[in-house]
Amino acid sequence: MIKRFDPSFLLKNARLIENSHELGRFLNEISDRKLIGVDTESAGFYKYHQGLNLIQIAAENCAAIIDPQAVKDFSSFQNFAKDPSREWIFHGGDFDIRMLTQEINVQISKFFDTRIAAELIGFDSLGLSSISEHFLGIRMDKKLQRCDWSRRPLTTEMKHYALLDAISLLSIRDILYDELLKMGRLDWALEEFSFALKNLNEHHDREENLFAFQIKGAGSLNKRSLAILKEIWVVREAISKENDRAPFMVLGNSTLIEISRQIPKTLSRLSSIKGVGKSFLSGYGDLILDAVKKGCSVDLFKFQTKPRKRENRRSLSAFEGELLKLLRQTRDSIAQNLNKRRVGFSRKRSPTD
Known part of the structure; x- marks a missing residue:
C-alpha cells in the first residue's frame, strides 16, 4: 500500500x-x-x-x-x-x-x-x-x-x-x-x-558518570595507565568544551589509550604517537604531559575504577527451567498471533531496510 x-x-x-x-x-x-x-x-x-x-x-x-x-x-x-x-x-x-x-x-x-x-x-x-x-x-x-x-x-x-x-x-x-x-x-x-x-x-537530573574516562579499549590497560587515562581524558574534555568541538575531533579515543599505555614524558615522544598532530602538540602538548605526570603520581590504592559486572544469578532448578521455557513459548505464541493481525503488510522487506 x-x-x-x-x-x-x-x-x-x-x-x-x-x-x-x-x-x-x-x-x-x-x-x-x-x-x-x-x-x-x-x-x-x-x-x-x-x-x-x-x-x-x-x-x-x-x-x-x-x-x-x-x-x-x-x-x-x-x-x-x-x-x-x-x-x-x-x-x-x-x-x-x-x-x-x-x-x-x-x-x-x-x-x-x-x-x-x-x-x-x-x-x-x-x-x-x-x-x-x-x-x-x-x-x-x-x-x-x-x-x-x-x-x-x-x-x-x-x-x-x-x-x-x-x-x-x-x-x-x-x-x-x-x-x-x-x-x-x-x-x-x-x-x-x-x-x-x-x-x-518530567525533570530528570543526570547522574555524574564517575567512570566516563573508561572508554573503549580501557579494559586492556593496567591500573597505572587507567589513572593516566583519567587525567588526559579530563584535559581533552576541557579543551573540547572550551573550543566547542566534539572530543573525538580533539583527540581520538584510540590516541588517548596509546598515550596512557606508552606514558610519554617528552613532547618528542608524545609527537610519535599516532593521532597527535603538530597543531595539537604546539597548543596542548604540555597540558597532556602534565596530565600524564599527574596520573603517574596517583595513589593506586585509592584510585577507583568501574566495578566489573558480576553474575549473581543462581542456577534454575529443573522445574524452574521448564516453567521458564513454557513462559517463553507462550510469549512467542502471543507475539506471533498479534503480528498475524497486521493490515496491509504483505510486501516482504529486504534485510537492508
Whole structure:
C-alpha cells in the first residue's frame, strides 16, 4: 500500500525563518492547523555543546525551516505550543522534544510518534527512511545525516534534506493512524504517547558518570595507565568544551589509550604517537604531559575504577527451567498471533531496510 506523495510543492515554496517577526507571522498562518510534522537538526556530531540548529515544521500546504541561530525571541512559538488540541508529529521524538524544551522552552501537550506507531502495528524496520519508502514510495537519502547543521548559509540540498522528514510525517501519520484503528491498537498507541510525553516533561537530573574516562579499549590497560587515562581524558574534555568541538575531533579515543599505555614524558615522544598532530602538540602538548605526570603520581590504592559486572544469578532448578521455557513459548505464541493481525503488510522487506 503506497500513498500518493509528492513533496515538490512544499519543498519549493518552503520559507526560511530568520527573525521573530517572520516566525510570528508563519505561526499565525498555521494557527488553525491541528496536525504539524516537526523535526529538528543538531550539529552535536561536531560540537561539544549539543545545541538546536534547525527546526523544520510542515503543515497542510505549507512548510518552513526555523533558524534558532538567527531567531532570538521564541515567545510566539511558546504560545503556539500551548494549544492542547494541536498534535505534533515526530519520528522517535525523544531528542526533538527535549531539545525544543531545553533550548527554547517550547513545551507541547500532545504528540504522535510515527516510530512508536509503526512498532505497534508490527513494522520490522523502524527507521523513517524505510517507513517512508514502504508507505510513500520514497527512500530518503541519508548522506547529509552527519552534516554540520551549524554551518551557514544553508545550501538548497541541506534545506531539502531537512524539510523532507517533517513533510513526510504528515502522510505517514495518517496511514499509521488508520492501521492502528483497524487493528484495534489505537488506544495502545495513545497510551504510549501519553506515557512518553509525561516522562519527557518530567525533570530528570543526570547522574555524574564517575567512570566516563573508561572508554573503549580501557579494559586492556593496567591500573597505572587507567589513572593516566583519567587525567588526559579530563584535559581533552576541557579543551573540547572550551573550543566547542566534539572530543573525538580533539583527540581520538584510540590516541588517548596509546598515550596512557606508552606514558610519554617528552613532547618528542608524545609527537610519535599516532593521532597527535603538530597543531595539537604546539597548543596542548604540555597540558597532556602534565596530565600524564599527574596520573603517574596517583595513589593506586585509592584510585577507583568501574566495578566489573558480576553474575549473581543462581542456577534454575529443573522445574524452574521448564516453567521458564513454557513462559517463553507462550510469549512467542502471543507475539506471533498479534503480528498475524497486521493490515496491509504483505510486501516482504529486504534485510537492508
